[in-house]
Amino acid sequence: MITILGVQSLDGEIVDLTIPSSQEKILEAKGLTLFPALIDPHVHFRTPGHEYKEDWRTAAKAALRGGYTTVFDMPNTLPPTVTATLLQEKKALINAQLNDIGIPLHYELFFGADKNHLTEIPSVKHDIIGIKVFMGCSTGNLVIDDDESLRSVFEIAATHQLLVAVHAEDEHLIRQQKIKYQGATDYQTHSRIRNEEVAVCAVEKAIHLTRQYGTRLYILHTSTKQEIALIKQAKQAGLPVFAETTPHHLFLNETAYRDLKGKAVVNPPLRSAEHNVALFNAIHEGIIDTIGSDHAPHTLSEKEKPYGECPSGMPGIETTLPLLLNAHHAGLLTLDEIVALTSRRARAIFNLPENTDIVLVDLHKTAPVIEKNLKTKCSWSPYANQILRGWPVYTILDGICYKLETLS
Numbered sequence: 001m002i003t004i005l006g007v008q009s010l011d012g013e014i015v016d017l018t019i020p021s022s023q024e025k026i027l028e029a030k031g032l033t034l035f036p037a038l039i040d041p042h043v044h045f046r047t048p049g050h051e052y053k054e055d056w057r058t059a060a061k062a063a064l065r066g067g068y069t070t071v072f073d074m075p076n077t078l079p080p081t082v083t084a085t086l087l088q089e090k091k092a093l094i095n096a097q098l099n100d101i102g103i104p105l106h107y108e109l110f111f112g113a114d115k116n117h118l119t120e121i122p123s124v125k126h127d128i129i130g131i132k133v134f135m136g137c138s139t140g141n142l143v144i145d146d147d148e149s150l151r152s153v154f155e156i157a158a159t160h161q162l163l164v165a166v167h168a169e170d171e172h173l174i175r176q177q178k179i180k181y182q183g184a185t186d187y188q189t190h191s192r193i194r195n196e197e198v199a200v201c202a203v204e205k206a207i208h209l210t211r212q213y214g215t216r217l218y219i220l221h222t223s224t225k226q227e228i229a230l231i232k233q234a235k236q237a238g239l240p241v242f243a244e245t246t247p248h249h250l251f252l253n254e255t256a257y258r259d260l261k262g263k264a265v266v267n268p269p270l271r272s273a274e275h276n277v278a279l280f281n282a283i284h285e286g287i288i289d290t291i292g293s294d295h296a297p298h299t300l301s302e303k304e305k306p307y308g309e310c311p312s313g314m315p316g317i318e319t320t321l322p323l324l325l326n327a328h329h330a331g332l333l334t335l336d337e338i339v340a341l342t343s344r345r346a347r348a349i350f351n352l353p354e355n356t357d358i359v360l361v362d363l364h365k366t367a368p369v370i371e372k373n374l375k376t377k378c379s380w381s382p383y384a385n386q387i388l389r390g391w392p393v394y395t396i397l398d399g400i401c402y403k404l405e406t407l408s
């Protein structure tokens, strides 16, 4: 049993509590605040096929350091997770990697929608958290770019009561835009090619299909005020539409290209500052349900490549909670909104069972993001050297207490 003494609850009360455990441990938690452990509905831990960028041995430690004990991994690996066999093979690899480090991280897997393997969906329905649809190409080759296949996915998902998570960027618009900006070398071109219309058009299409089939729809990485307006409308109409945003769409914008260069390249791209504001407002209104780190590591040398060759994506799982807590101190978010974004809404949307996992946070610890201390294999952060106030100190997963500062 783990006994936690003198911890502050989210209501501000000082309480003692116990957590079932095979360890006998007493934690003096004076000055720390108790949060439910975080759930990350959107990570790319790169196994199989891209283990040089990240694997579950490094990523699980990064997750714990970020206060997370549950993650949902995306299917755009090499090979992509598009058949029952590939799904089982991926699980075996993940379990072996977690076993190596002895961290029983909770995870769920998304199944990739691929037009040649849609018939596999019914056979995996009890083993997956949902179906991931790339409406536009991102890392990997997984894409559903024709209306007929997209319609089939929504129909199959509705029949089998599966949730569809969409990467909502329209592939046809992206292709047109790429021709228009051919030869451009400025990293900021990325935001021009994958402009707001690219995302809005895809979200519109996905919501339309949900209206038609009743499919539960989870819109990944919402990044624009126009998408927010469409999602608001859909929710008001009673449609089962849920929305995620990311730390980078909340805390970064196009001005980041100047310093971060290729590190700022991400899909969907960074937008202008007005969209940051709109996203915070959408959180207050309950239009945005969750935050997904979209932890998508690439090596530094990959991110230093010129525009066009530089892959999209950035790491994020270790810095999301400190960024949110720092925003709380700046008056941008309440602690209850942070809990809703990082665990409560995800638990409800994805029907996750309750557990005893928690994270103990020092709301007032003020420290910079130090890249060499990060556990992610890529060892860099778009928030490097930023001083943030509010950091997790202990994460408790399945009755095992991890002291984050000394996690090796």
Ligand SMILES: [Zn+2]
Pocket (backbone or CB within 6 Å): 042, 044, 074, 294, 296
């Ligand atoms: Zn992603």
